[in-house]
Amino acid sequence: MKKHALFLILFTVVSWQTRAQTVLNYDTPASPFTKAERNNYRKMGFMQEALPLGNGRLGAMFSGGIAEDHIMLNDITLWMNTKRGLDSVAQSGVKMGGYKHFEEVRAVYEEGRYGTGEGSMEAMSTKYLSSTQPLGSYAPFTDVFITTGHDSTSVSNYTRSLDAHSGIGTVDYNIGSGYFTREYFCSHPNEVMAMRYTAQNATLNLKISTTTLHDVHQVTSDGAYIILTGEAPMVQDPIRFQQLMFVDAGEGELIQNEDGFLQVKGATDVKIYVTAYIDYLPVYPRFKGRDYKTDSQNKMDEALAMGYSKLKSAHVTDVSALMDRCQLKLDYKPSGLTTDQLIKRGASIELENLYFNYSRYLQISSSRTAPVPSNLQGLWNGHLKPAWNADYHNDINVAMNYWMVETANLPKSFKPYVDWMKILAESGEYVAKEAYGVQNGWSVGLNSNVFGFTAPNVHGRRMQQSGAWLCQNLFEHYAFNQDKTYLEDIYPILKGAAEFYVDFLAPWKDGSLVVYPTWSPENTYLSKEFGKLNKQTYGAAWDQQMVLNLFTDCIEAATVLNKDAAFRASLQRIIPKLSPQKIGQYGQVQEWPEDWDSPTDQHRHISHLIALHPGRDFSPLTTPELTDAALITMKHRGDISTGWSTAWKTNFWARLHNGDKAHQFYQFLTSQRAYANLFDFHPPFQIDGNFGGVSGVCDMLLQSHLRSADNTAKTIDAAAFVAYQQDPKTPNHFIAVAPNETLAEAPYILHLLPALPSAWSKGSVKGLRARGGFEVDVAWENGKLKEAKIHATTDGAFRVYSEGKLSNVITLKTGESKTWTY
Known part of the structure; x- marks a missing residue:
């Protein structure tokens, strides 16, 4: 009887633990x-x-x-409340004949006509380029x-x-x-x-x-x-x-x-x-x-x-x-509380574990094989006039919805995003030509819908080119699964986006190539002089970072597919000419090409750190000066934010290898930015916070975005490819580095427990995905790695970075595994 009673007690504890997780x-x-x-x-x-x-x-x-x-x-x-069935040009939403006035619009940017008054950058963009077609909801x-x-x-x-x-x-x-x-x-x-x-x-x-x-x-x-x-x-x-x-x-x-x-x-x-x-x-x-x-x-x-x-x-x-x-199992004692009571109680490891698993469920539920991706509210809306139209915001939100499908092992959820991108690329060709006079490639603006809307936003202050950002997810999907058939399928979209930027980039006064018209989502600058809606600019840092990311991905894709050698070479020539990344007067990463940043600015968007995350070009291990500047930027932006921004900051701090700071934001997200049903609130409800939070947890436990360009090097700073080099003539400027074709064969570096929070002293995670075609199970005790098992889903090579040490190159065949311990 005693054995039976003990078994019942143990079964009850295990049952509660399992229920608390899901x-x-x-x-x-x-x-x-x-x-x-x-x-x-x-x-x-x-x-x-x-x-x-x-x-x-x-x-x-x-x-x-x-x-x-x-x-x-x-x-x-x-x-x-929008349109369908128009002719191919009109269906894109583009304002006809914008290209006839494009250089006239650009001229006011070159003259620095800030503000929102007549003849300003915003006014001219609205007059000649902005769509008048309703986006709908x-x-x-x-x-x-x-x-x-x-x-x-x-x-x-x-x-x-x-x-x-x-x-x-x-x-x-x-x-x-x-x-x-x-x-x-x-x-x-x-x-x-x-x-x-x-x-x-x-x-x-x-x-x-x-x-x-x-x-x-x-x-x-x-x-x-x-x-x-x-x-x-x-x-x-x-x-x-x-x-x-x-x-x-x-x-x-x-x-x-x-x-x-x-x-x-x-x-x-x-x-x-x-x-x-x-x-x-x-x-x-x-x-x-x-x-x-x-x-x-x-x-x-x-x-x-x-x-x-x-x-x-x-x-x-x-x-x-x-x-x-993919299963996350953190060490905690189940409370037995209902979920709403658990949230009201405040931050807890139990809530953090549940939030992770539940958000993966939301991804499964809102993105499978339908031909459009999850929107601002995922799949769920009961309002005739939902918040922000429950649309597709291309200045982070729709991309954030899909960060976690790779790392949290839900790659099949990515298909709707691919299908939707094919529509955008088709529609965007008409926008490139009609709005900007660019004959090659495609363009998409700030907002989209399910009917191929790719035109510039109706507000000139929101002028944005989103193709590079959206294409990042496309290439990341290849990086994780190494499927060349898939890469062949999406390569025309990547190339088309790159072709657009090749023609759209223009030399600025210093001779460097910049994207404009543009803005830095959704921030303002020189507000005392020109008002809080002064947003339009040129060469915003995030644009320049994403163009480098796109060009690098396009070079690698073309190399893997053995095509477009001349186009590859043209991208390699352009990359060093891109406007450099700059460190400003406060030691921060400059958000704009001029040093307009304010240390009191706590705007929710931190787009000028996109090279830190979801990009891969700023890293504490490869770019220490830019990392120090990113830390200052993060300090300026503060700790309190909206739901999705809190999730993004979780990812930023994970990439900065500060597990406790990343955990602080994840705690805030799960306990202060969650409704009773654990929907994220902006406020109000937006689902990107749920998905971005999972991405942040995955990056606390495993990172794989760095590449080993020198496989003979014994240290990670010597081995890893570095995308920005300090300008010897202007030390606070960092020039983009063009990759050569060998980068396509460079093994990814699997960084184990790069930002483990001290609060998570014991736990395990099963089924994290790493770039290069690997799945990784990790267990830890007393805040230290206990064991990692690396499984190959395809033939491939990698290096492991853990406890400050870099392994030699390890090669696995499909189905093989490698156990890593210290």
Whole structure:
């Protein structure tokens, strides 16, 4: 008996530990989604408390309400209030004939016409280059309501939970001797949402209805079906959609109502299936043509033929396999608190571990095989006017959404980003020509949508060229998987982006090549002289850093594919001519080409450190002067910030090898920038903080962005490729270095535990991914590396850097492993 009791105690502890790592749980339902909240995204309630489900295209959030359960649904391709089906040039959103005035616009930059008045850089950019086409916004889809007739005052033992490991949401409670349960999931294998309501020692009497916020819609019932058809309004060509619901009442009675809802009486097991599609297809410029009604019916027929149990089993197998690819296990004692209580208690290792695993689940749920990437809100939106349109912000946010898919071992989630980039590159060719007179390559501005919008933003102060930033993710995907077929597929996009910058770069007064018009997202300079909206500039540091990154990636890609030798050589000639990185009067990395930085500036964007992260060209191990300057910049910017900016700072400090500082920001992100359902808030809700936070944790534990250019060198500073060299004539200037073709064969350096926080003295992580085609498991004790296992997913070579020592080159074949200990 004692052995059995001890086993039970140990099992309970292990069970709690496992649940604490992956399960969100609550003892109350989410707040109702009120009209006030739906009309104002800053109102608190449903969106901050309901729990999310998703298969990458179809998403849902359930309230777990007792008297009425509200399930909000989304389709990630459903947008509204913009245009589709224009001719190829117009669909890009570009203002016609901008190129005729481009040099006139550039002239005011050269003359330094700051501010926002007539004839200023902003005014001229707005007048001649900025789009007048509406971007539109991500749209809500439908709402399902299931009324139970239960009185919340009679309920006991209520629990509402979401298991991120299985992707199953649950609700259960008692009313007297009756026991009621619910299950919810969105299946990726079968493209269906399924729900199950059960009762023991009681019966279910349900009213099941559905509606949509869009004015044009119709709801009918037919046998066991509820059919909703509707339209989302567009400036041109409305989006049409259909949702099918099928209700299996089991042994209960199913009653059809003329008003389009169904009633269930006397049931003990009710299963509800939902399929839904819209008419969107990712074909530029039409974006139309899906047989959404047939697809909805076919998927419903498949789901009904399989049955609930098989659907659930396939779903759990699918999600758990992806969740198991990377597992973080930190050392802590589970609190037993509900998730909202855990957040209210403040920072804890338990919360940090849960946040990591849950955010990976959000990635799986919002990005799979749909043809568009996750947006500012991932997949979930219930507002007709969502925050910042829930669009694609190309000045960090959409890129941040995909940093963690590589390091946290979810590479299949990257496909929607690739598909979307192909559309942008096609559309962006028209913008390059029509806005800027650049005949080669493609361009994209600050904001995008699912209809190929690539034009400059409607505000001239937000003039930006985003192609280099967006292409960084494309090449990083190759760096991690080493798939030459993939590289061949995306090379035209990389080359097109590089071709645009080759023609777009222009010599400045000092003779160096700069990007302009531009800005440094989303900051201002000389505000006392010209106002807080004085943002347009030339040669912003981040632009110059990203152009170097793009050109280097393009050289490597062309080398690996053995093509475009002349183009490679032209990029190598241009790189040293790029405007240098500069250290300013306060010892900081200059944000602008002139020394306009202020030590009191605590702006949330720190784009001029993009070469530190997500770039790879500033490093404490290779560029000490620039690293010291980056440290000063970070000190100036301060410790309090928005959700996504806190996540980015976590990554910055990890790259600066300061684990405790990185952990400080991750603590703040998880405890002070998280709603009750652990959605990140900017405020309000933006999902990039969730994804950026995971990226930061991965970089605390493993980094692999440096390359061994000299494999005979014994120290990392001598071995690693260095992208910036100090100008001997002007010591505070750092000139970009052109790589030669041998960089394409240089092994990546796997840096183990580069920024381990002292608070995480013991733990392990399984399945981190490293560039070069490797997966790494790491365990540590007493703040020191215990063991690392490096697994090769393809033939490759690497070097290990740990405890200040650099290994020789290690070569592995596909499937082989190397164990590393100290």
